[in-house]
Amino acid sequence: xxxxxxxxxxxxxxxxxxxxxxxxxxxxxxxxxxxxxxxxxxxxxxxxxxxxxxxxxxxxxxxxxxxxxxxxxxxxxxxxxxxxxxxxxxxxxxxxxxxxxxxxxxxxxxxxxxxxxxxxxxxxxxxxxxxxxxxxxxxxxxxxxxxxxxxxxxxxxxxxxxxxxxxxxxxxxxxxxxxxxxxxxxxxxxxxxxxxxxxxxxxxxxxxxxxxxxxxxxxxxxxxxxxxxxxxxxxxxxxxxxxxxxxxxxxxxxxxxxxxxxxxxxxxxxxxxxxxxxxxxxxxxxxxxxxxxxxxxx
Ligand code: SF4
Numbered sequence: 001x002x003x004x005x006x007x008x009x010x011x012x013x014x015x016x017x018x019x020x021x022x023x024x025x026x027x028x029x030x031x032x033x034x035x036x037x038x039x040x041x042x043x044x045x046x047x048x049x050x051x052x053x054x055x056x057x058x059x060x061x062x063x064x065x066x067x068x069x070x071x072x073x074x075x076x077x078x079x080x081x082x083x084x085x086x087x088x089x090x091x092x093x094x095x096x097x098x099x100x101x102x103x104x105x106x107x108x109x110x111x112x113x114x115x116x117x118x119x120x121x122x123x124x125x126x127x128x129x130x131x132x133x134x135x136x137x138x139x140x141x142x143x144x145x146x147x148x149x150x151x152x153x154x155x156x157x158x159x160x161x162x163x164x165x166x167x168x169x170x171x172x173x174x175x176x177x178x179x180x181x182x183x184x185x186x187x188x189x190x191x192x193x194x195x196x197x198x199x200x201x202x203x204x205x206x207x208x209x210x211x212x213x214x215x216x217x218x219x220x221x222x223x224x225x226x227x228x229x230x231x232x233x234x235x236x237x238x239x240x241x242x243x244x245x246x247x248x249x250x251x252x253x254x255x256x257x258x259x260x261x262x263x264x265x266x267x268x269x270x271x272x273x274x275x276x277x278x279x280x281x282x283x284x285x286x287x288x289x290x291x292x293x294x295x296x297x298x
Contacts, residue, residue, distance in 0.1 A: 004041075004045055004192075007044070007045060008041060008044060008045065011044050014044050014049070015040060015041070015044045016071070017049075017050050017070060017071060017072060017073070017074075018040040018043060018044070018050060018069055018070055018074070019040070019070075019071060020067070020068040020069060020070065020071060021071055022067050022068050024068060025064055026061060026064065027213075027214065027215045028214075029212065029214040029222075030061070030212070030213065030214065030215075031132070031134060031185030031186070031209070031211035031212040031213065032061060032062055032064075032065065032132065032185075032211070034185045034186065034187075034188050034191065035062070035130070035132060035185055035191060035209050035211065036065055036068065036069065037188055038188045038191035038192045038195055039101070039130070039191075039195055040069075041188070041192045042191075042192050042195035042196045042199060043199070045192070045196055046196055046199050046200070048099055048199065049073075050070050050072070050073045050074040050075075051073045051074075051075075052097075052098060052099055053074070053075065053098065053099045053100075053101060054075045054076075054077065054088070054091055054095075054098045054099070054100045054101070055069055055070075055074065055075065055076045055077070055101050055103075056076075056077045056078075056079060056084050056087060056088040056091070056100065056101065056102040056103070057076065057077070057078045057079065057084065057102075057103050057104075058079055058081060058082065058083070058084035058102075058103065058104030058105060058108045058109070058113070059078075059079075059080065059081040059082075059105075059108060059139070060081075060104065060105035060107060060108055060132070060137070060138065060139050061105065061132075061134070061138040061139045061213075062103050062104070062105055062132040063078060063103075063104075063105075063139075064139075065103065066078040075098075077091070081108050081112050081113070082104070082108040082109065082111070082112025082113025082114075082116065083112075083113055083116060084102045084103070084104045084108070084113070084116075085102060085104070085113060085116040085117060085119075085120040085125075085129065086116050086119075086120070087102075088100050088101075088102035088125075088127050088129070089120055089123065089125035089127060089267075092125050092126045092127040093125060093126070093267060093268060093281065094280065094281045094282050095280050095281070095282040096126060096268055096280055097280060099128075099199065100126070100127040100128070101127070101128045101130070101199075102127060102128070102129045102130070103129075103130045103131075103132060104129070104130075104131060104132065105131075105132045105133075105134065105137070105138070105139075105145075106131065106132070106133040106134065106135060106136075106145045106146065106147040106168070107136070107137040107143075107145040107146075109131050109168075110145060110146040110147060110166055110168060110171075111145065111146050114146075117129075117172070118175060120204055121172055121175040121176075121177045121204055121206060122175055122176065123204070123267050124177075124178055124203035124204045124264065124266045124267050124270075125203070125204050125266070125267050126202060126203060126204075126266045126267060126268060127204060127205070128195070128198045128199055128201075128205045128207065129204065129205065129206050129207065130195075130207050130209060131168060131206070131207065131208045131209065132209055132211045133147055133168060133208050133209060133210055133211055134211040134212065134213035134216075134217055135147045135148050135149065135165070135213070135217045135219065135220060136148055136154060136213060136216050136217050138213050138215065138216050138217075141155055141216065142154055142155045142215070142216030142217075143155050143156040143157075144156065144157050144161045146163075146165070146166045147165050147166055147168065148161045148165060148217075148219070149161065149165050149219040149220065150162070150163065150164050150165060152218075152219040154216070155216075165249075167246065167247065167249055168208050169182050169206075169208050169242075169246035169249075169258055170243055170246045170247060172206050172208075173239055173242050173243045173246060173258065173259060174243070176239070177204065177206055177259065178201065178202075178203040178204065178205075178260065178261045178262075178264050178266070179197075179198060179201040179203065179204065179205040179206060179257070179259070179260045179261075180206050180208075180242065180246075180257075180258045180259045180260075181194045181197065181198060181205075181206070181207045181208070181255075181256065181257045181258055182207075182208045182209075182210065182246065182253075182254070182255045182256070182258060183195075183207065183208070183209050183210070183255050183256075184209065184210045184225050184229050184253075184255055185209050185210065185211040185212055186212060186222050186225055186226060186229075187229070187255075190231060190255060190256075191209065194207055194255075194256070194257065195207065197257055197260075201260065201262075202262070202265075202266045202269075203264065203266035203267070204266070210225060210229075210249075210253070210255075212225070225253070228250075228251060228252060228253045229253050229255055230252050230253060230254050230255065231255055231256055232245065232254050232255065232256030232257070232258075233256075235256065235257040235258060235259060235260055236258060236259060238259075239259055242258040242259035245258055246258050
């Protein structure tokens, strides 16, 4: 047996802590199942316990995962649409002892919250960000997003989308990132490997998962990806080479770690007044009883 599968089998109890007793509401065949499964595997393989992690969710189909992860001791946060990155980034800076994992869809990330993506990448907050790119707004019944393929009819644009889709990895690579990867929701093993690498990155780890949405995105179904996905064996060495590798997302779609710089210090490493400080901002602020403040509004 592969040693990773052996470790998962040996740590079944830990794995089950990430499972849920709640009713799953994702459609049959949704890519979210595979993504959730790969994340749980990656966490167990990296020896991360539920109590050591904060899971932050944006609004969208993926966001319904906020009550589908963990049977105990799991911290989750469900943010406003497009705003998960600043909330998660703030938590990561306030308590660097927690592993902060933020997830969002292509709608919220590339439209409502694209400004937050820009500043999350350039600030290099110490967190993992997973973009569920299903190329539409699935939760609100299939409207076009900035990633929907040109010409494809969607609810709200029945004659077909007229704009070109955004290439999100290329966009992020233009922002001088320290970690960019692309993977595919139909390959749990590959997603697990990529998420493990991202969990070990010290700064802002951006992972795009090209996600199937069989209910509303009929332009790029599972079979479409299977014919095109190409697994990169090694990461390109420069951002320019990474942009070349990421450029094609129509005919031959490269997946893997596209770029990583391990030498640049992350956000906390660049804050001069935090160097050598042993406590975290959470320790320093401590607990504060806000009842007296609230009394003013009674
Ligand atoms: Fe998944 Fe699409 Fe259904 Fe949402 S609408 S749960 S993304 S298949």
